[in-house]
Amino acid sequence: MRTITLILEYDGTNYAGWQLQPNGLSIQEVVEGALARLLKGSVRLRASGRTDAGVHARGMVAAFDTDRAIPLRAFSDGLNALLPPDIAVRSAHEAPPGFNPRFAATGKHYRYTIHRGERRSPLARLQSWHVRGALDLAAMREAARHLTGERDFASFRTAGCAARTTIRRVDAVEISAEGEMLTVDVHGSGFLRNMVRIMVGTLVEVGRGKLTPEHVAHMVACPGVAPAGPTAPPQGLCLQEVRF
Amino acid sequence: MRTITLILEYDGTNYAGWQLQPNGLSIQEVVEGALARLLKGSVRLRASGRTDAGVHARGMVAAFDTDRAIPLRAFSDGLNALLPPDIAVRSAHEAPPGFNPRFAATGKHYRYTIHRGERRSPLARLQSWHVRGALDLAAMREAARHLTGERDFASFRTAGCAARTTIRRVDAVEISAEGEMLTVDVHGSGFLRNMVRIMVGTLVEVGRGKLTPEHVAHMVACPGVAPAGPTAPPQGLCLQEVRF
Incomplete structure (x- = not known):
């Protein structure tokens, strides 16, 4: 065999x-x-x-x-x-x-793509999330730092998630900007259901000034108490690589 | 009004x-x-x-x-x-x-995207031409130089093209590589029907070693004598900008 x-x-x-x-x-x-x-x-x-x-x-x-x-x-x-x-x-x-x-997997790399344009982009629409208005990248990066390390991500999973433990190790959350496109690269040991999309939805709320980086710190420190941002839509997400 | x-x-x-x-x-x-x-x-x-x-x-x-x-x-x-x-x-x-x-247009910028991967890419398929096998970029760039300047592009138009003159000015043909993606940026005063796609199809033949840069020089020096390469497929082409 x-x-x-x-x-x-x-x-x-x-x-x-x-x-x-x-x-x-x-x-x-x-x-x-x-x-x-x-x-x-x-x-x-x-x-x-x-x-x-x-x-x-x-x-x-x-x-x-x-x-x-x-x-x-x-x-x-x-x-x-x-x-x-x-x-x-x-x-x-x-x-x-x-x-x-x-x-056998020891880690995964997901990439989430945000199109931050004043108007929608037909050519980017199937592989990005269109977010209107300014995003504060410095605040998003500060919030992202709170999401790295071995943390309890119970606030970052969808209702149907059946994982036994909500502790995961996130190695890096990197936010890069190029023109109207914003890329969020998330590397980690494993992910709860919808975890990356809820992380990105939460980071965008921080970028819009609706949540603070401290709120995000609180989300991982006291899981289930501080509410998460919305779940970012699926078409922006791509499983880039699985590591063994 | x-x-x-x-x-x-x-x-x-x-x-x-x-x-x-x-x-x-x-x-x-x-x-x-x-x-x-x-x-x-x-x-x-x-x-x-x-x-x-x-x-x-x-x-x-x-x-x-x-x-x-x-x-x-x-x-x-x-x-x-x-x-x-x-x-x-x-x-x-x-x-x-x-x-x-x-x-009123004084110039246009077209971008043609080639995916040179051993295997096809589902995520790139609607906005690139999949070309298998190695491409000699140095030869392609040498051939591209013969396509800049005010030239007779009679060999680079499709049968149905009704333009009165086949003289056009091409300001630049730039070939950039990033990973498996190859970008051909063409800037010019105006273009004949299918001109960019025939230019790209011809450059790919040069990259494959099936045509020489000298053959391309001959195509613009003696229009209608030296045959062009195939017309590159439409999905790789994008009209980036019109200048006035």
Whole structure:
């Protein structure tokens, strides 16, 4: 038995998220369908995690087992010929037998893109959140510092999050500006459901002067007491890389 | 009578190009339709030029005349509320009466984006041309130098081009690389139909070693004798700016 890992890039616009689900087409379903055609038998993928509906990925990692002795290239170029234009394998690798990216992952890098323009941008609309008005970057960066380290992120998860512990380690929250685009790069050991989007929604409230950096410090010091900002919309988020 | 100019951004993916035409929905038709709703009367736009089906714009300029004494903001934010997500007014301005962007334009800036990755990129697919294999940037840049200056670009136009003269002045052809993305910025006084896309298609043939920089020199020295490279696909092209 071989275990293969795929590094996948996808445009999440037209999908109900990564994970198989009854109420919409998922990326997992499409990739498993293409693999089933390639291997002439059903396959179950083990992914490094989920992405929500509308969220993108440049480096989703998914593994599967197969008995077939076909060249590795079949799982990159061969699979790409069977996948739709909005999903692609960027590379395929042999992995230790039974490799599970979810448990093997040691860290993830998410990027959230904000378009801070006076007017909406058609060319940026599918991969950014349009935020009108000035944003105080210095205040956002000060608030971001409170979100790094090993912290209790209970205030930064969605109602449906079933994680047993809400302690996570965030290694860096970096905010970069280039023209009208603002990029928030978040590196961490692991993330609660919607954690990055709630972090970004909260940082934008700080940028607008509606929340203070001290409020954000309070959110992680006293979880569940200080309310979070809104959840930033999905299309600005991209899973850039999973580290092992 | 007032004349208003609009600076328009659009994602050309789902349109049959800028110009009104019977066989498909054009951007002009959509913008004129939104203006007609706003002004309660039909309006004809005078654009700085056309863009072909699938080509994008960040700075298309279109002017129209109106008797209505409504605030300028109605033509930006007001019009944006009536336009679909893939078309937007970035700004609106008062112009001299009868202003015609096509005749007033002194220069244009087009940007062509190439994704030179071993495998296709779902997130870049709608705004770039995927070119596999190595590209010799030094050779491409040498060839690009032959395309600057006042030249006869007869070899760089499509069969349907009706321009009276094929002499155009190209001020700069700049090739920049960042990771897997290659950007070709072309600045010039004016362009023949498909000229930028044929220039880029030809430069890519040079990058692949299938044409030499000398061949490109010959194309402009002896128009119509040396064949051009293929026409690069539309989705990589964006009209960045029109200068007056």
